[in-house]
Amino acid sequence: MAIHKLPLLLLLSSIILFHNRPVLGDTDEEDTLFTDINSYRTSQNLTTLNKNKNAECLADEIADQFKNKPCTNDTGSATVPGTEPQFAEYPQILAKCHLNVSDTRDGSIMPACVPRLDSNLALTNFTKTQYSLKLNDSKFTGMGIGKEDDWIVVVLTTNTPEGSYSTATKDDDDDSNGLTISIGLVNYLIIFMFSFCFFLY
Numbered sequence: 001m002a003i004h005k006l007p008l009l010l011l012l013s014s015i016i017l018f019h020n021r022p023v024l025g026d027t028d029e030e031d032t033l034f035t036d037i038n039s040y041r042t043s044q045n046l047t048t049l050n051k052n053k054n055a056e057c058l059a060d061e062i063a064d065q066f067k068n069k070p071c072t073n074d075t076g077s078a079t080v081p082g083t084e085p086q087f088a089e090y091p092q093i094l095a096k097c098h099l100n101v102s103d104t105r106d107g108s109i110m111p112a113c114v115p116r117l118d119s120n121l122a123l124t125n126f127t128k129t130q131y132s133l134k135l136n137d138s139k140f141t142g143m144g145i146g147k148e149d150d151w152i153v154v155v156l157t158t159n160t161p162e163g164s165y166s167t168a169t170k171d172d173d174d175d176s177n178g179l180t181i182s183i184g185l186v187n188y189l190i191i192f193m194f195s196f197c198f199f200l201y
């Protein structure tokens with residue numbers, strides 16, 4: 001009796017699971033820029049950059065600090081070197097990402113403001129501006145990218161202790177994993193409740 005309801009149940013479950021896809025696929029512009037920057041590195045005969053989790057965390061936090069700042073011709077990739085904004089919360093941001101000033105000193109933080117994060121403009125804001133000096137540099141080995149609204153931030157890391165971005169105790173998960181897990185639990189709960197209702201009938 002209950003057996004023939006199984007396909008319907010599976011259908012409902014997959015609808016619920018698919019419904020969460022946009023949350024998980026939220027990183028498109030970051031992934032695109034990551035790939036594009038590595039293609040640029042390859043075209044410059046340089047090594048590609050590996051994903052660095054702590055740098056990615058820092059990039060997200062910095063993007064969050066920038067999100068309400070308007071795009072102007074003297075912000076982001078057009079910033080005059082030496083006039084970069086300073087954040088009072090910087091030490092706390094570093095700590096949140098399991099970093100400190102001594103293992104980030106040689107790294108590079110590059111915020112860019114690109115309305116709607118158009119992927120071509122995002123790439124040229126890094127490869128055709130002052131930032132290209134960093135992207136051309138063979139000392140960098142890792143990268144993390146974060147975005148918030150119109151801001152996209154690239155953080156470069158080195159493989160020296162002063163730029164490794166690896167103070168981390170790697171065992172605890174970042175926030176996004178926590179979110180994924182809780183969404184997962186909600187799914188299971190909903191599926192469970194559906195199954196329960198169906199089997200009652």
Ligand SMILES: *[C@@H]1O[C@H](CO)[C@@H](O)[C@H](O)[C@H]1NC(C)=O
Pocket residue numbers: 043044045
């Ligand atoms: C990369 O290497 C190739 C082959 O060695 C060379 O022809 C090319 O000019 C190099 N490109 C750059 C940007 O150095």
Ligand SMILES: *[C@@H]1O[C@H](CO)[C@@H](O)[C@H](O)[C@H]1NC(C)=O
Pocket residue numbers: 073074
């Ligand atoms: C930036 O914009 C301001 C005001 O719109 C303008 O006066 C200034 O010349 C611009 N600077 C550059 C470098 O384009």
Ligand SMILES: *[C@@H]1O[C@H](CO)[C@@H](O)[C@H](O)[C@H]1NC(C)=O
Pocket residue numbers: 071077113114115121123124125128129
């Ligand atoms: C960087 O992005 C801004 C905003 O989209 C755009 O106006 C500018 O042309 C871009 N600069 C480069 C060099 O791509």
Ligand SMILES: *[C@@H]1O[C@H](CO)[C@@H](O)[C@H](O)[C@H]1NC(C)=O
Pocket residue numbers: 044129130131132133134136
């Ligand atoms: C980085 O390399 C590219 C290609 O070789 C060059 O066009 C660009 O000017 C370089 N950037 C800097 C800041 O030297």
Ligand SMILES: *[C@@H]1O[C@H](CO)[C@@H](O)[C@H](O)[C@H]1NC(C)=O
Pocket residue numbers: 100101102103167
């Ligand atoms: C940063 O972390 C490293 C490695 O854990 C530690 O040796 C160093 O003392 C820390 N530096 C500061 C300024 O906290």
